[in-house]
Amino acid sequence: MIPSVLPTYSRAPLSFVKGEGSWLIEADGRRFLDMAGGIAVNVLGHAHPALVAALTQQAGQLWHTSNLYEIPQQKALADRLVEATFADTVFFTNSGTEACELAIKMARKYWFEKDQPERLKIIAFEGSFHGRSAAGIAAAGSEKMTRGFGPLVPGFVHLPFGDMEALADALDDSIAAVMLEPVQGEGGIRPLPDADLKAIRAACDEVGALLILDEIQCGMGRTGKLFAHEWAGITPDIMLVAKGIGGGFPLGALLATENAAAGMTAGTHGSTYGGNPLACAVGNVVMEVVATDDFLADVRRKAGTLRQKLEGLVASHPDVFEQVRGSGLMLGLKCVAPNMDVINAGYAAQVLTVPAADNVVRLLPALNITDDEMAEAVARLDTAATEITKGLK
Numbered sequence: 001m002i003p004s005v006l007p008t009y010s011r012a013p014l015s016f017v018k019g020e021g022s023w024l025i026e027a028d029g030r031r032f033l034d035m036a037g038g039i040a041v042n043v044l045g046h047a048h049p050a051l052v053a054a055l056t057q058q059a060g061q062l063w064h065t066s067n068l069y070e071i072p073q074q075k076a077l078a079d080r081l082v083e084a085t086f087a088d089t090v091f092f093t094n095s096g097t098e099a100c101e102l103a104i105k106m107a108r109k110y111w112f113e114k115d116q117p118e119r120l121k122i123i124a125f126e127g128s129f130h131g132r133s134a135a136g137i138a139a140a141g142s143e144k145m146t147r148g149f150g151p152l153v154p155g156f157v158h159l160p161f162g163d164m165e166a167l168a169d170a171l172d173d174s175i176a177a178v179m180l181e182p183v184q185g186e187g188g189i190r191p192l193p194d195a196d197l198k199a200i201r202a203a204c205d206e207v208g209a210l211l212i213l214d215e216i217q218c219g220m221g222r223t224g225k226l227f228a229h230e231w232a233g234i235t236p237d238i239m240l241v242a243k244g245i246g247g248g249f250p251l252g253a254l255l256a257t258e259n260a261a262a263g264m265t266a267g268t269h270g271s272t273y274g275g276n277p278l279a280c281a282v283g284n285v286v287m288e289v290v291a292t293d294d295f296l297a298d299v300r301r302k303a304g305t306l307r308q309k310l311e312g313l314v315a316s317h318p319d320v321f322e323q324v325r326g327s328g329l330m331l332g333l334k335c336v337a338p339n340m341d342v343i344n345a346g347y348a349a350q351v352l353t354v355p356a357a358d359n360v361v362r363l364l365p366a367l368n369i370t371d372d373e374m375a376e377a378v379a380r381l382d383t384a385a386t387e388i389t390k391g392l393k
């Protein structure tokens with residue numbers, strides 16, 4: 001019999017009743033060190049007092065009015081994002097997928113308004129992930145996500161991630177936009193070198209194509225800059241944000257330049273809940289905490305510490321791990337052993353991590369994790385790796 005919850009997830013046999021900072025607690029009191037962070041969502045950990053206060057204060061005042069009316073919390077968050085980034089304007093969504101969907105619409109509308117409606121092709125990259133909507137799976141293009149769901153939304157060209165020669169061949173004035181994650185998340189924590197991102201920006205400029213960056217996983221301070229593209233010193237035309245911006249409350253956003261957004265006039269797009277008062281009350285506080293020089297400098301410092309410890313872990317378990325990769329507190333352990341064995345052994349050692357493609361174990365901790373907690377997480381991963389090695393003998 002089909003379960004009451006549609007069985008599309010392979011869930012771990014764990015269930016948590018409470019969260020405290022970087023810890024998740026089961027009903028029996030067992031405490032797990034959370035290096036999964038809700039898949040890069042809980043940027044300030046669980047039950048952060050300022051987020052709890054913002055949400056409960058707003059909950060007692062007003063939950064929802066719809067986008068029929070002005071929403072002051074939404075305007076405040078849009079102002080903050082515009083102030084902190086390249087963007088001139090913001091559209092709020094409830095999820096990352098919806099932001100990706102709007103980016104695709106916006107790129108098409110941009111060329112439609114320029115009397116080139118046939119200029120609709122978007123270059124995307126193998127190993128990418130842009131959500132599970134019909135256009136999102138077509139954009140990523142992987143067989144795993146698209147099989148059985150055809151016919152797919154047309155207009156996507158797929159190139160190997162980081163293949164700059166293939167990009168040079170494909171990018172001409174028939175291309176509407178190039179869309180990519182500066183650090184691929186689901187694809188196995190694969191950062192694009194800064195030089196390549198710079199070259200992609202220049203190549204887009206040459207033919208007038210829009211650059212769409214999906215920073216849903218790698219943005220909001222995760223790499224030690226507010227957004228990952230800042231490392232390369234370039235700016236996109238459109239950027240997608242979600243996950244961390246709500247700190248656990250569902251919230252996403254599309255940020256764009258005035259030029260890229262020019263076709264999106266009243267009635268061309270909308271959302272019932274997008275940018276509702278509850279979500280934006282939380283988003284404002286997340287931005288207030290994360291988008292500061294001191295906070296981001298501390299993320300960079302902690303990232304260096306964690307990476308060094310993980311290099312040590314990899315060196316002492318060559319039969320389990322092969323490599324550490326990633327950027328900031330978005331780190332991947334490329335495994336020799338099956339990544340799910342490492343993750344399951346981690347559950348036994350009470351540390352939570354996330355699988356990714358290419359046999360990688362992802363670490364996406366809260367950005368305010370402490371040094372002691374990072375040391376404890378690596379110690380628990382060491383226990384997990386030791387158990388796997390014992391099983392191999």
Ligand code: PLP
Pocket residue numbers: 039094095096097098100129130131132181185186214215216217218242243
């Ligand atoms: N884009 C990227 C890079 C992601 O990592 C994700 C989620 O994992 C999405 C898009 C989709 O976001 P959501 O699951 O919030 O719809």
